Amino acid sequence: MLQFFLRRIAVLIPTFLGVSLIAFSFIRLLPGDPVLILAGQHAMTPEQHAAAMHALGFDRSLPVQYLDYLGNMLQGDFGQSVVTKRSVLQEFFARFPATLELSICAMIIAVCLGIPAGVFAAVKRGSFFDHTVMGTALIGYSMPIFWWGLLLIILFSGILQWTPVSGRIDLLYYFPSVTGFMLIDSLLSGQKGAFGSAVSHLILPAIVLGTIPLAVIARQTRSAMLEVLSEDYVRTARAKGLPPFRVIGVHALRNALIPVITTIGLQVGVLMAGAILTETIFSWPGVGKWMVDSVFKRDYTVIQGGLLLIAAIIMFVNLIVDLLYGLINPRIRH
Amino acid sequence: MADTSIKTANEESPLRRVLAEFWFYFAENRGAVIGLWVFVALVLVAIFAPLLAPHEPYLQYRDAVLVPPVWQEGGRSAYLLGTDAVGRDILSRLIYGARYSLFIGIVVTTVAMVCGILIGVIAGYFRGWIDTAIMRLMDIILAFPSLLLALVLVAVLGPGLINAMIAIALVYQPHFVRLTRAAVMAEKSRDYVVAARVAGAGPLRLMFRTILPNCMAPLIVQGALSFSNAILDAAALGFLGMGAQPPTPEWGTMLAEAREFILRAWWVVTLPGLAILITVLAINLMGDGLRDALDPKMKRS
Numbered sequence: 062m063l064q065f066f067l068r069r070i071a072v073l074i075p076t077f078l079g080v081s082l083i084a085f086s087f088i089r090l091l092p093g094d095p096v097l098i099l100a101g102q103h104a105m106t107p108e109q110h111a112a113a114m115h116a117l118g119f120d121r122s123l124p125v126q127y128l129d130y131l132g133n134m135l136q137g138d139f140g141q142s143v144v145t146k147r148s149v150l151q152e153f154f155a156r157f158p159a160t161l162e163l164s165i166c167a168m169i170i171a172v173c174l175g176i177p178a179g180v181f182a183a184v185k186r187g188s189f190f191d192h193t194v195m196g197t198a199l200i201g202y203s204m205p206i207f208w209w210g211l212l213l214i215i216l217f218s219g220i221l222q223w224t225p226v227s228g229r230i231d232l233l234y235y236f237p238s239v240t241g242f243m244l245i246d247s248l249l250s251g252q253k254g255a256f257g258s259a260v261s262h263l264i265l266p267a268i269v270l271g272t273i274p275l276a277v278i279a280r281q282t283r284s285a286m287l288e289v290l291s292e293d294y295v296r297t298a299r300a301k302g303l304p305p306f307r308v309i310g311v312h313a314l315r316n317a318l319i320p321v322i323t324t325i326g327l328q329v330g331v332l333m334a335g336a337i338l339t340e341t342i343f344s345w346p347g348v349g350k351w352m353v354d355s356v357f358k359r360d361y362t363v364i365q366g367g368l369l370l371i372a373a374i375i376m377f378v379n380l381i382v383d384l385l386y387g388l389i390n391p392r393i394r395h
Numbered sequence: 396m397a398d399t400s401i402k403t404a405n406e407e408s409p410l411r412r413v414l415a416e417f418w419f420y421f422a423e424n425r426g427a428v429i430g431l432w433v434f435v436a437l438v439l440v441a442i443f444a445p446l447l448a449p450h451e452p453y454l455q456y457r458d459a460v461l462v463p464p465v466w467q468e469g470g471r472s473a474y475l476l477g478t479d480a481v482g483r484d485i486l487s488r489l490i491y492g493a494r495y496s497l498f499i500g501i502v503v504t505t506v507a508m509v510c511g512i513l514i515g516v517i518a519g520y521f522r523g524w525i526d527t528a529i530m531r532l533m534d535i536i537l538a539f540p541s542l543l544l545a546l547v548l549v550a551v552l553g554p555g556l557i558n559a560m561i562a563i564a565l566v567y568q569p570h571f572v573r574l575t576r577a578a579v580m581a582e583k584s585r586d587y588v589v590a591a592r593v594a595g596a597g598p599l600r601l602m603f604r605t606i607l608p609n610c611m612a613p614l615i616v617q618g619a620l621s622f623s624n625a626i627l628d629a630a631a632l633g634f635l636g637m638g639a640q641p642p643t644p645e646w647g648t649m650l651a652e653a654r655e656f657i658l659r660a661w662w663v664v665t666l667p668g669l670a671i672l673i674t675v676l677a678i679n680l681m682g683d684g685l686r687d688a689l690d691p692k693m694k695r696s
Contacts, residue, residue, distance in 0.1 A: 072534075075531050076534045076535055079531060079532065079534075080535055080539070087551065090551055091551055092551075092553075196426075199676065199683070200676060202679060203627075203676040203679045204672060204675075205627055205647075205671045205672060205675070207630075207631060207634045208667075208668025208671065209668075211650070211654070211668070212664075212665065212668070214657060215657060215658065215661055215665075219657070330539075330540045330541075333540040333543060334540035334541060334542035334543060337540075337542055337543060337546065338542070338631055338634070338635070341635065352546065353546070353635055356546060356547070356549075356550045356637065357636070359550075361550075364550060368543065368547055371540070371543060372538045372539050375538060375539075375540065376538050
């Protein structure tokens with residue numbers, strides 16, 4: 062197991078270096094003078110320009126610049142935002158809990174609905190229920206989620222007036238951030254109605270973000286379950302006279318879930334891409350909206366840092382999923 | 396007589412036999428056939444857009460701003476699906492939009508597929524350090540969420556439809572590389588390849604004439620998937636203001652322009668998204684059918 066673990070990490074290091082190289086090249090590939098871009102100014106005297114160039118390290122050779130960049134990054138220095146002049150890492154961590162909270166809730170919705178739906182569809186293969194679930198899953202999988210979000214806003218915020226249109230909580234409530242998760246913080250604050258307000262703000266974005274993972278998980282669970290149900294040991298369990306619930310819930314599901322766990326891990330990238338759109342529609346103050354805003358404001362250090370941090374998080378989660386997979390399924394280790 | 400008819404059946408060109416067999420399995424999937432018809436209809440709409448569209452897609456009727464669809468109160472028969480905030484006919488814009496979406500899908504898939512196959516065949520055929528270098532590079536591209544990488548690339552290249560397409564194609568191409576490489580590696584040690592090599596076939600012929608045709612099935616399925624995802628991602632970039640720019644009648648861009656009217660004029664927001672959903676759904680239905688028809692594991696022989 063340790064060997065498997067080390068091998069996984071060894072593969073990850075060159076990938077991470079490559080990712081950092083892409084983030085490093087990004088600013089240098091931009092059309093125009095990178096010094097002016099990073100200083101956020103349109104014109105400079107030659108002396109100012111030389112000073113800024115020196116301060117940014119652009120007067121040194123490219124390999125040295127890259128090593129500098131790597132060194133700073135490993136010490137947690139991702140540079141300053143061109144617009145706000147604040148540290149990119151601080152800005153990232155100020156917004157990351159919002160994205161994490163949204164993603165976790167989306168994933169809970171996707172897993173809690175997707176796995177049972179997939180299991181029942183497989184057990185009742187060919188039934189009306191099966192066709193309905195698979196048809197719905199294909200629609201969910203094909204859904205332009207930015208449009209889906211707008212539709213939900215029209216229905217629940219416009220016509221029914223059940224939920225607010227944007228943000229994380231009503232402006233009525235104010236309490237210090239403890240965990241960064243609005244659901245937990247609003248409970249801790251003890252203010253009446255704060256938790257309800259947080260939930261009503263969260264529910265639509267979580268549904269929108271969870272839609273594609275939900276569809277993928279339902280489809281994957283169904284096909285994994287169908288495969289397992291035709292195995293000999295499941296027939297043996299049935300022949301022994303075990304109740305169907307036990308055969309499906311214990312014998313079959315345990316093995317069917319192995320590929321499903323991989324699928325769930327792979328959804329992290331989907332969630333991050335989805336967060337860009339979902340957060341933009343619902344004005345959710347998370348990392349996705351931050352990236353889109355930065356692209357519009359041409360805040361290139363933020364784009365550079367955000368790109369790297371998001372890729373690093375995805376790689377980290379995938380590593381954990383890989384290790385978990387190795388733990389559940391010993392065959393994969395070799 | 397019976398003898399001759401059997402003979403002609405056997406003498407049918409192999410291509411026709413393959414196609415007939417393909418259609419047999421494809422047609423078993425009812426959803427796939429429906430998807431195919433919808434897709435054919437969309438292609439026809441895109442080709443004959445100037446004949447079908449009742450109005451010019453860019454023409455603004457100042458006396459008809461935000462007219463609702465014809466079946467709603469206040470609708471006018473001249474504008475079947477209503478008009479947008481500057482008085483352009485939505486039906487005409489949707490019809491022209493089909494051109495953009497299908498064009499995006501075709502170009503992105505072709506570019507990603509051709510580049511991906513070339514690189515994948517090289518990696519799988521030569522192995523060694525070339526393979527390692529290529530696969531590491533692909534891992535790096537795959538480490539980013541596709542939409543994020545496309546967004547950042549567009550930020551470098553500048554917003555616009557062509558740049559969005561380049562970015563999406565670049566992001567999709569590793570999937571083709573991986574599939575091709577795996578298939579080439581599996582086929583390379585087969586007897587027929589060894590036989591061809593012994594017969595004197597050079598590496599180029601071996602790679603592209605001998606091995607590649609036997610690796611196409613998973614690539615075609617992945618192609619269908621890329622086609623629908625490209626349409627979704629291009630529409631998403633358009634929606635974020637980073638893809639096709641207004642006043643282009645691209646569906647995602649139309650949605651972005653319509654956002655502020657979301658609570659006043661439902662048709663401006665609903666219809667372009669519905670067009671995207673129907674197109675993507677049709678292609679995904681077809682993709683499922685292709686997978687069933689081409690995947691040897693699924694065939695009952």
